[in-house]
Structure formats: structure tokens, C-alpha cells
Amino acid sequence: MTVAAVMFALGLLATTRAEEWVADGKFDREKEWAGARVLEAGRGVTVLLKQGDGMVAIGVVTGCEFPAYVDLFVETRDGVIWNLHASMQQGERTVAGCGWDDRNPATRWGRQKDWKVNTRRPLKERANDDPLTKASFPPAEGYEFVIERAKLDGGAKRLRVEVRDFTGKAADIVFPAGSSRFEPGGWWELRFE
Numbered sequence: 001m002t003v004a005a006v007m008f009a010l011g012l013l014a015t016t017r018a019e020e021w022v023a024d025g026k027f028d029r030e031k032e033w034a035g036a037r038v039l040e041a042g043r044g045v046t047v048l049l050k051q052g053d054g055m056v057a058i059g060v061v062t063g064c065e066f067p068a069y070v071d072l073f074v075e076t077r078d079g080v081i082w083n084l085h086a087s088m089q090q091g092e093r094t095v096a097g098c099g100w101d102d103r104n105p106a107t108r109w110g111r112q113k114d115w116k117v118n119t120r121r122p123l124k125e126r127a128n129d130d131p132l133t134k135a136s137f138p139p140a141e142g143y144e145f146v147i148e149r150a151k152l153d154g155g156a157k158r159l160r161v162e163v164r165d166f167t168g169k170a171a172d173i174v175f176p177a178g179s180s181r182f183e184p185g186g187w188w189e190l191r192f193e
Contacts, residue, residue: 018055018116018146025118025140027059032144039188041175045163049190054149056156062142064173066165067134069120070143073160075184076153083107086117086143087166098182114151117143131167158187 027033027048036050036059044063051057062068069087073095076082085091091107092115118140122129126136160181163173179186 021146023118023144058145066170071162075158114148117145160187
């Protein structure tokens with residue numbers, strides 16, 4: 001089932017620039033995230049969207065019951081699909097068509113360009129927890145992706161968010177619900193002012 005794309009205009013908030021943003025996963029709603037668009041993804045997950053001076057911020061509040069990591073899929077206006085990953089490390093890759101999966105093409109770890117995101121490593125005293133739980137990690141609300149508009153060739157066209165369980169036991173939480181990784185036409189549609 002294809003999810004109808006929803007048009008959404010991100011207002012320009014010139015007071016926030018990428019280099020000023022502290023991506024710590026704490027979501028300061030009075031400063032950095034003031035005025036952000038809030039989208040409910042379900043099962044405790046919220047997506048926040050904000051545009052600033054030369055940047056786009058996408059926050060994923062992971063209020064789900066499991067310890068989570070996040071994959072963003074952002075389609076640019078020229079059709080490039082960026083997969084930006086945040087977990088215990090940062091990674092990026094581009095994907096196309098239907099012949100890719102979580103391992104191919106390979107993710108470039110720790111060498112991201114024109115974006116940043118916080119990472120979440122287990123606490124030293126909890127690093128051997130089996131399985132990992134939310135208590136295994138330092139407190140954080142989720143992941144704050146701050147992306148330079150230059151990376152998106154002037155703007156993003158569509159967005160898909162996957163919130164996934166570190167342990168691989170819980171079902172993925174996907175925004176928009178029911179969308180397919182391989183069909184960007186069903187992703188959340190973005191329009192920049």
C-alpha cells in the first residue's frame with residue numbers, strides 16, 4: 001500500500017546555523033528546536049523538522065521501549081538518495097533502485113561530510129549487557145541530524161525514517177508508516193521556502 005505524500009513547507013529560521021548546533025540528542029525545545037515541525041511516527045517516536053541558515057535539522061526522538069538506532073533516507077531534488085545512519089557511530093552512503101540492503105552498498109563509517117549527528121555508545125559499566133537495554137546507554141532523547149543544504153544539492157525532496165532496535169528483536173518503526181525503502185514516492189514530501 002502506497003502512503004500518500006504530504007506537502008510541508010519548512011520555514012526559514014535564520015537564527016540557527018549548522019556550526020552553532022549542538023547535536024547531543026537532548027532536544028532543547030526552547031532554543032535549537034523552537035518552532036520545529038513535530039510529526040508523530042508512532043510507538044513513542046517523534047520526528048522534528050527545522051530549517052536554518054544553510055542547514056536542515058531532522059530530529060528523531062526515540063521514546064520507544066527498546067534501545068534504538070536510526071537510519072534516515074533523504075531523496076534530493078536531483079534524485080540522489082542519501083542513507084544517513086546514527087547509532088554507536090555515524091555512517092553515510094547513497095543507494096539507488098531495489099538491489100540494495102543494509103550491507104550493500106557499504107556504509108562509510110565516521111567519514112561523513114556536510115552533516116553531523118550525535119552517537120550513543122553503551123556506558124562502560126554496561127558495555128557487556130546481553131542484551132543491550134535502554135539502561136545500557138547514557139540518557140538521551142534520540143538523534144539530532146544537522147545537514148548542510150549543500151549536501152542536499154539545495155534541498156531535500158522526500159524523507160523516510162527508520163527507528164530500529166539495537167538487539168534486532170523489536171519491529172522497526174517507520175515514518176511514514178507503510179512506506180517502502182525502495183519507493184520514494186511514498187515518503188514524506190518536503191518543500192523548502
